[in-house]
Amino acid sequence: MQIRKKYSKKKHSANLIIGLVITSIMLFLIILGFFYTPYDPTKMDSSAKLAAPSLSHLMGCDNFGRDIFSRVLKGMGNTFIIAFATVVIGVVSGVIIGAVTGYFGGWLDEVVMRINDVVFAFPSILLALVFISLFGTGKYNVVLALGIAFVPSFARIVRGEFIKYREMDYVKSARLAGVPHMRIIFVHILPNTMTVLLSSIMIGFNNAVLAEAGMSYLGIGVQPPDASLGSMLSEAQGYLFSAPNYAVFTGLMIILLVLGFSLLADGLKN
Amino acid sequence: MRYVFKKLATTLITLLCISFLVYLAFDIIPGDAALASLGTDATPERIKAVREELGLNRPFMERYVDWLINFVKGDFGISYKYNVPVSEMILSKLPINVVMAVTAFIIMAGVSVPVGIYSAKHKGKGVDRLIIVLNQVMMSVPHFFMGILITYIFGLIFKIFTPGGFVSYETDLGGFILYMIFPCIAIALPKIAMSVKLLRGSCIEEAGKDYVRTAYSKGNNTSKVLYRHVLRNAMLPVITLWGMTLADMIVGSIVIEQVFNIPGIGRILLTSISYRDYPVVEAIIVLIALVVIVTNFCVDIIYQIVDPRISAQKDILSK
Numbered sequence: 353m354q355i356r357k358k359y360s361k362k363k364h365s366a367n368l369i370i371g372l373v374i375t376s377i378m379l380f381l382i383i384l385g386f387f388y389t390p391y392d393p394t395k396m397d398s399s400a401k402l403a404a405p406s407l408s409h410l411m412g413c414d415n416f417g418r419d420i421f422s423r424v425l426k427g428m429g430n431t432f433i434i435a436f437a438t439v440v441i442g443v444v445s446g447v448i449i450g451a452v453t454g455y456f457g458g459w460l461d462e463v464v465m466r467i468n469d470v471v472f473a474f475p476s477i478l479l480a481l482v483f484i485s486l487f488g489t490g491k492y493n494v495v496l497a498l499g500i501a502f503v504p505s506f507a508r509i510v511r512g513e514f515i516k517y518r519e520m521d522y523v524k525s526a527r528l529a530g531v532p533h534m535r536i537i538f539v540h541i542l543p544n545t546m547t548v549l550l551s552s553i554m555i556g557f558n559n560a561v562l563a564e565a566g567m568s569y570l571g572i573g574v575q576p577p578d579a580s581l582g583s584m585l586s587e588a589q590g591y592l593f594s595a596p597n598y599a600v601f602t603g604l605m606i607i608l609l610v611l612g613f614s615l616l617a618d619g620l621k622n
Numbered sequence: 623m624r625y626v627f628k629k630l631a632t633t634l635i636t637l638l639c640i641s642f643l644v645y646l647a648f649d650i651i652p653g654d655a656a657l658a659s660l661g662t663d664a665t666p667e668r669i670k671a672v673r674e675e676l677g678l679n680r681p682f683m684e685r686y687v688d689w690l691i692n693f694v695k696g697d698f699g700i701s702y703k704y705n706v707p708v709s710e711m712i713l714s715k716l717p718i719n720v721v722m723a724v725t726a727f728i729i730m731a732g733v734s735v736p737v738g739i740y741s742a743k744h745k746g747k748g749v750d751r752l753i754i755v756l757n758q759v760m761m762s763v764p765h766f767f768m769g770i771l772i773t774y775i776f777g778l779i780f781k782i783f784t785p786g787g788f789v790s791y792e793t794d795l796g797g798f799i800l801y802m803i804f805p806c807i808a809i810a811l812p813k814i815a816m817s818v819k820l821l822r823g824s825c826i827e828e829a830g831k832d833y834v835r836t837a838y839s840k841g842n843n844t845s846k847v848l849y850r851h852v853l854r855n856a857m858l859p860v861i862t863l864w865g866m867t868l869a870d871m872i873v874g875s876i877v878i879e880q881v882f883n884i885p886g887i888g889r890i891l892l893t894s895i896s897y898r899d900y901p902v903v904e905a906i907i908v909l910i911a912l913v914v915i916v917t918n919f920c921v922d923i924i925y926q927i928v929d930p931r932i933s934a935q936k937d938i939l940s941k
Contacts, residue, residue: 469632470639473915475873478907482644485895485903486651562764566877569766570892585767589881592774592785599774603767610762618758 368619374612378605382432385425393422394577404597411601414584415591420598424605427579431609434495434574435560441499443553446506451537453507454514465511468504476501476563484572494573498563502556509552513545547620554617558610565606581606626923633919640911641693645686648900698905703897708905711890717791718886721802722878723871726809730867734814738821738860739848745826753818760815765874769808769881776804786883805882809874813867817860824856858929865921869914 390410397417405412411420449468453461471479476498483497517523518541526536567573568582576583581602588599678685692699698708741753763771777785783804789797828834829852837847876888887906894902 466632466635467639470636470643473636473918474640474911475869475914477873477876478910481891481895482647482903482907485898485900486647558762565764566766570877570880572892572895585770586880589770589773592770593778596774599767599770603763603770606764606767607759607762610764611759614762615758 365619367615371612371615371617371619374608375616378428378609378612381425382428385429389419389422389425391419391422393418393426393579395419404595405601412595412597414587414595414598420584420601423579423584424581424602427581427584427602428605428609430491430574430578430580431561431564431568431582431606434491434498434564435557437495438498438502438560438564439553439557441495442502442506442556443549445499445503446508447510447542447549449503450507450510450512451514451542454511455518455533455537455541457515457518461511464507468507471501472504472508474501476559477566480563480567481572484567489572489575491574491578494564494567498560502560505556506549506552509548510545513548514541517541517544551617551621554613554620558613558617561606561610561613625926629919629922633915637912637915640915641690641908642686644904644908644911645689646682648904649682649685693905693908699901701894701899701902703894703899703902708902711902712887712905712909715886715890718802718884719872719875719879719888721791722806722809722875722884722886723868725802725806726813726871726875727864727868729806729810730813730817731864733810734817734821734860737814738818739825739853741818741822742825742829743848745822750822753822757815757819760812761819763812765808765812766877766881768811769805769878772804772808773881788882788884801882802884805875805878805884808881809871809878813871817863817867820863821856821860824859825852828852828856854928858925861921861925861928865918865925868917872910872913 395418397413399417401413401415401417409419409421411424414420414423449464453464479501480494480497483493483500487493514537523536523540526540531540564573564580565582565585568580569586571583571586573582574580584602585599585606588595588602591598689699696709698712700706701708701711704711737753741750744750773785776782783801787801789801791798825848834847834852837851842850875886876891878884879886879888880892887910890902891906893899894906
C-alpha cells in the first residue's frame with residue numbers, strides 16, 4: 353500500500369468546480385422556474401398524454417399531458433424553498449441554542465443537551481410523520497417538522513465550536529474589557545465558526561431535499577396540484593413501462609441538485 | 623463497566639422522555655378515541671358515556687403510566703379503525719421490516735468493507751478513481767429513486783421479478799426472498815457509498831501514522847499491517863456510521879415499502895396516519911424509536927469493546 357498522506361490538490365479543486373457548475377445550473381433553472389416555464393405546469397393537453405421527449409416537450413409529457421420540464425422546474429422550486437426554509441429554521445435555532453449552551457455551560461447546557469439527544473435519537477422522517485399525523489399534511493408542516501428535526505445537529509456542531517473558543521485569550525480579554533456576553537457570542541466568536549457551519553449547512557440542505565422528496569413521494573408533503581419532485585416520482589412510477597423518461601428525468605433532477613451541493617461541501621471542506 | 627451503566631441509564635431516560643412526549647402530543651390534539659369510534663352518530667351524551675367507558679376522563683399522568691406499563695407488557699392498545707389489538711396488527715408485519723433492514727445491513731457491510739479496502743490500497747489508480755466518482759453519485763440518489771430504477775431495470779427490462787408482485791413469506795419463502803433482495807439492495811446502495819468513502823478515507827489516514835511505519839520496520843508485510851493494525855483503527859468511524867445507518871435503514875424501509883408495494887409496518891403507519899388511528903401511530907413510532915435508541919446503545923457498547931481507550935477516557939472524565 354502506498355503510504356503517502358499527500359492529498360492530490362487537483363481532485364479537490366475539480367470537486368469544487370464541478371459542484372459549482374452543477375449548482376449554478378440548478379439554481380439558474382430554479383430561478384427561471386419562478387418566472388418562466390415553457391408551458392403552464394398545470395395545463396393538461398389530452399393529445400400529448402405521455403408524449404416522448406421532443407423539441408417542443410424537452411422531457412416529454414406526463415399522464416395528463418402536462419409538460420414534464422415545466423413541472424420539474426416548478427417542483428424544484430418547491431423543493432428548494434422547503435429545503436431552504438428547513439435549513440434556516442434548523443440553523444437559526446441551532447446556532448442560538450449551541451452558542452448559548454456552549455458559551456455559558458453549566459446546568460443549562462446539561463439539560464438542553466439531554467433534550468437535544470432525545471430529538472437527535474429520533475429519525476427526522478419519523479418526527480416529520482408525527483407532525484403530519486398531528487397537524488395534517490401540507491408543506492408548512494413539513495418545513496416545521498424537518499426544521500425541528502435538524503436543530504440538534506446544528507446545535508451540537510456550534511456548541512462544540514463555542515466550547516473550543518470560549519477559553520481563548522481573545523475571548524477572555526474581551527470579557528475583561530467589559531464587552532457584553534451577547535456581543536462576544538455573536539460578534540466575536542460566531543464568525544469564527546462559519547467555515548465549519550457552512551459545510552454542515554450544505555449537507556443539511558441535501559438531507560432536507562432528500563427528506564422532502566421522500567415525504568412528497570409518500571404523499572404527505574407538497575399536495576397536488578402543486579408540483580414536487582417527490583410526488584412526480586410517485587406518479588411516474590405507475591407509467592414506468594410506457595414512459596420511463598418521466599421517472600428518469602424527475603429523479604435525475606433530484607440527483608443533480610443533491611450532487612451539486614455535496615461536491616461543493618466537499619470542495620469547501622478542503 | 624461504569625461507562626456501560628451510565629449509558630444504560632441515559633438510554634432509559636431518553637426512552638422514557640420520548641414515550642412521554644409522544645403520548646402527550648397525541649393527547650393534546652383535538653379528537654379522541656370516543657369521537658373516532660362513534661363517528662357520525664356522536665352526540666354529546668354518547669361521547670360522554672364512551673369516554674367514561676374507555677377511561678378517558680382519568681388524569682393524564684394516570685393514563686400515561688397505564689399505557690406505558692401495558693406497552694412494556696406488549697399490549698399496545700386497540701386500533702380505533704379496525705377494533706383489533708394494535709400488537710396483532712404490528713407483529714404480523716414486523717418480520718418483513720426486520721428482514722429488510724437486516725439484509726440491507728448485511729449487504730452494506732459485506733460489500734463496503736472489501737471495496738473500501740481495495741480502493742484505499744489502490745489509491746489514485748483508475749479503479750479507485752472510478753469508485754470515488756460512483757460513490758459521489760450514489761450518495762446523491764434518494765433510495766426510493768434507486769428503488770424505482772431497480773424496478774425498471776431488473777423488473778421491467780430483465781424481468782427477474784414482477785414489480786408489485788409481493789409474495790408473503792408464509793406462502794412462498796423462495797419467492798419472498800427473491801422479491802425482497804431488490805428493495806434491500808435499493809436501501810443498501812447509498813449506504814454502501816457512504817461507508818466506502820469513510821473507510822477509504824480513514825484507511826488512508828491511519829496508514830500515514832507512525833505505528834504503521836513501526837509495524838513495517840518489524841518486518842510485517844503489507845497485508846499483515848493492513849489487516850492487523852490499520853483496519854482495526856480505520857473501522858472505528860465506520861462502526862459509528864453503521865450504527866446510525868441501521869436506524870436509517872429501518873426508517874428507510876418505510877419509504878421503500880411503498881416503492882415495491884410491500885405490505886409492512888410502513889403501510890400500516892401511513893394508512894393509520896390518514897385515518898387518524900392514533901393508538902397505532904403512537905405504538906409504531908415509539909416502537910421504532912425504541913429500536914433506534916437500543917441500536918445506538920449497542921453501537922456505543924461495541925465501540926467501547928473495539929476501542930478500550932474510550933471507556934478509560936470517559937471514566938476519567940466522569941470522575
